[in-house]
Amino acid sequence: MALIEVKNLRKEYPQHVAVADVSFSVEEGEIFGILGPNGAGKTTAVECVEGMRKRDGGDISVMGLDPLKDLAELRQVIGIQLQQSELPAKMKVWEALELYSTFYRDPVDWRELLHEWGLAEKADAAYGSLSGGQQQRLSIALALVGKPKIAVFDELTTALDPHARRETWKLIEKVRAQDVTVLLVTHFMEEAERLCDRLALIESGRVVALDTPAGLISRVDEKQIIRFKPSVDFEDSLLTSLPEVDSITRSHSQVTVTGKGNVVYAVISVLARNHIVAGELRLEQASLDDAFVALTGTHPAT
Numbered sequence: 001m002a003l004i005e006v007k008n009l010r011k012e013y014p015q016h017v018a019v020a021d022v023s024f025s026v027e028e029g030e031i032f033g034i035l036g037p038n039g040a041g042k043t044t045a046v047e048c049v050e051g052m053r054k055r056d057g058g059d060i061s062v063m064g065l066d067p068l069k070d071l072a073e074l075r076q077v078i079g080i081q082l083q084q085s086e087l088p089a090k091m092k093v094w095e096a097l098e099l100y101s102t103f104y105r106d107p108v109d110w111r112e113l114l115h116e117w118g119l120a121e122k123a124d125a126a127y128g129s130l131s132g133g134q135q136q137r138l139s140i141a142l143a144l145v146g147k148p149k150i151a152v153f154d155e156l157t158t159a160l161d162p163h164a165r166r167e168t169w170k171l172i173e174k175v176r177a178q179d180v181t182v183l184l185v186t187h188f189m190e191e192a193e194r195l196c197d198r199l200a201l202i203e204s205g206r207v208v209a210l211d212t213p214a215g216l217i218s219r220v221d222e223k224q225i226i227r228f229k230p231s232v233d234f235e236d237s238l239l240t241s242l243p244e245v246d247s248i249t250r251s252h253s254q255v256t257v258t259g260k261g262n263v264v265y266a267v268i269s270v271l272a273r274n275h276i277v278a279g280e281l282r283l284e285q286a287s288l289d290d291a292f293v294a295l296t297g298t299h300p301a302t
């Protein structure tokens with residue numbers, strides 16, 4: 001069942017169309033990613049879904065609610081991540097959780113959230129004294145105070161170091177495991193590939209592709225490269241005779257084979273049949289970065 005349906009969304013700022021025409025739907029239980037270059041309109045689009053901005057055109061339904069008409073009800077079912085400057089630096093962690101729980105009709109006991117999200121020891125700490133990772137954990141906990149059906153995370157891991165980012169990915173998986181559908185705005189290809197069931201790739205206010213990460217990757221040129229050091233020498237024709245193989249080159253003891261389709265299976269099978277072991281085997285295949293570049297013409301931010 002689609003929990004979120006967005007059809008032909010349009011949002012203009014003075015002198016600028018931020019979202020020209022965006023449509024997507026998010027199924028219950030999914031982690032759905034919104035991916036795109038800087039300024040593509042990702043944040044504007046999700047803010048229209050959250051009811052933080054008023055759309056100029058199109059339709060949005062979030063569990064049957066229209067953000068333009070049913071905002072109070074929508075706030076009860078959607079958990080929105082804290083923006084960085086939203087809390088006073090001196091506010092204590094428990095105070096923030098208690099404050100947020102007053103916003104909801106049926107909040108969880110925020111003391112449980114402290115334990116669940118590893119913040120119990122920081123309950124009396126000021127928000128401003130928390131590390132980036134701790135602030136993100138609090139941000140997630142605050143988004144979950146109201147027992148939402150949907151959580152929206154916008155660039156949740158952008159300011160984090162790679163270790164804290166990976167820790168946050170586990171937390172996002174944990175949110176989904178609690179039957180919360182996740183709408184995730186991200187710049188990071190690895191994050192999108194690891195976490196998202198499906199992705200809408202947005203560019204210049206329009207959806208240029210909507211698919212699973214693997215589906216997006218399969219749209220780019222499928223050339224694959226296999227590198228290995230064979231245990232014994234062999235004639236090039238052993239591999240060039242395979243329809244999947246385009247070329248074979250050699251450098252010292254290393255062999256590089258390029259090909260398409262099931263080339264990896266074809267090459268490894270032939271080698272095995274001829275009792276050749278492919279040592280130091282490396283594969284290079286298209287990645288989500290390649291798909292992003294091919295579909296948007298720009299490089300993803302790192």
Ligand SMILES: Nc1ncnc2c1ncn2[C@@H]1O[C@H](COP(=O)(O)OP(=O)(O)OP(=O)(O)O)[C@@H](O)[C@H]1O
Nearest residue numbers: 013014016018036037038039040041042043044045
């Ligand atoms: N309040 C605003 N007033 C005017 N223009 C705005 C406003 N907010 C965003 N924009 C512009 O609208 C466009 C889309 O912005 P938006 O923040 O939605 O993009 P984004 O894809 O989330 O970008 P980023 O990844 O850089 O955060 C940008 O050109 C931006 O400069």
